Amino acid sequence: MTRIVRRALLALPALLPGPARAEGYPARPITWIVPFGAGGITDTSARTLAQRMGQLLGQTVVVENRPGAGGTIGAEFVARGAADGYLMLYGSQGPISAAPSIFPTLRYDPQRDLAPVHGLGASPHLIVVPPSRPWTTLAELVEAARSRPEGLTYASTGIGTSPHLAAEALLQSTGIRMAHAPYANGTQGLNDVIGGRLDVMWDYPLTSLPHVREGRLRALAVTDSGRVALAPGIPTVAEAGLPGAEMVPWAGLFVPARTPAEIVARLAGAVREAMADSRVQEFFNGTGTVLWPEMGTDRFRAFLAEETPRIAGLIARSGAQAR
Structure with a gap:
């Protein structure tokens, strides 16, 4: 084999299509899929972060809503997308941890087809009833x-x-x-x-x-273990006499599996830096969300390894399944 041919063969992989390289990334706008409808907390949260992330990355981060089937339509779209760093998912409990137990014909595997980038935060629920009902306590x-x-x-x-x-x-x-x-x-x-x-x-x-x-x-x-800062007078479920009834919705950033580690790290850094912005913090404080600036890729992956079996057990005991 001649030296020229050997050099050509070594250079061939760089000429073939494949995972994006971190060098020069991002070179075009990034699409962030929100698997729920416009106007809700997921959508507004993504748009708030996307604006700041776009400034930090030097490219526009475009939020696109793809709602339906409990968030699985948007999650599947990202799971099947190109692993080039230009497609992201605003993932949450439903399409990430619950879907495999809920949908028997789910066409993606969150653990196999999606890669965690960074945890975003958690926002507890309020248990609310109509004032026409007589119940004043849980x-x-x-x-x-x-x-x-x-x-x-x-x-x-x-x-x-x-x-x-x-x-x-x-x-x-x-x-x-x-x-x-x-x-x-x-x-x-x-x-x-x-x-x-x-x-x-x-x-x-x-x-x-x-x-x-x-x-x-x-x-x-x-539903959290601590009271909500926006409404400190509302007790937690444990304070209301029902410890064990806690459940706090969470959200995180995901990309298609096999996205280069350098790009994942770049996106994780942009998320973490965006969370440090005072205007971003002001928005999330106003929603009752606790941001997770320390929930980096490895820690978020470990969190998911514990969270998914817990959710699966909850669903199994409920007998719930999508038809």
Whole structure:
């Protein structure tokens, strides 16, 4: 083999299509898939981070909504995308940890097809009921459900979503049952609770607190181990007498598997730096979200290794499965 041919063969891989190289990255806009509808907390959170990340990376980060099937449509789109650093996913409990147990025909494997980049944060739910109901404490709600098996109804944004998982955490820790009313849109479910057509909902402080303050909803508890800074007067589930009913929705940044480690590190650094921005912090403080600036790639991967079996067990005991 001549020296010229040998050099040509060695150079060949660089000429063939394959994973993007970190050098010169990013050279064009990055698309960030939000697997839920526009206007919700996931969407607004992604857009807030995307603006700052784009400034740090020197390229626009474009948020694109691909909602449906509990977030799995958008997650599958990213899982099947090119591992070149130009496609990201705003992942959460549902499409990452719950989906494999919920959807028997799921066409992606979160552990195999998606790579964690960085944890973003956690935002607890408030357990809210209509003011027309007599319950003023979580214990009273539980007792009402115990005396009327499956007579009470709760709203969620779909099987496997964080409101559904938070509800199951309470139901399984107490042994009570309620009828589940899944909605495609969280606002619709919340409106039916406000209107008294349903009994209870687990919802984000961002959307439920304004109604609580104006008397259209009554908040019974927070699903975290600590109180929400926005509403320090609302007790935690443990303080309300039900330790073990905690469930805090989380979010993280993911890319297609096999994305080069150098690009993953670049994106992780941009996320971490974006979280340090005072305007970003102000926005997330206003939503009741606790940011995770220390939840880097390795730590986030370890978190997922514990979280996914926990969620899978919760779903298995509930018997829930998408049809």
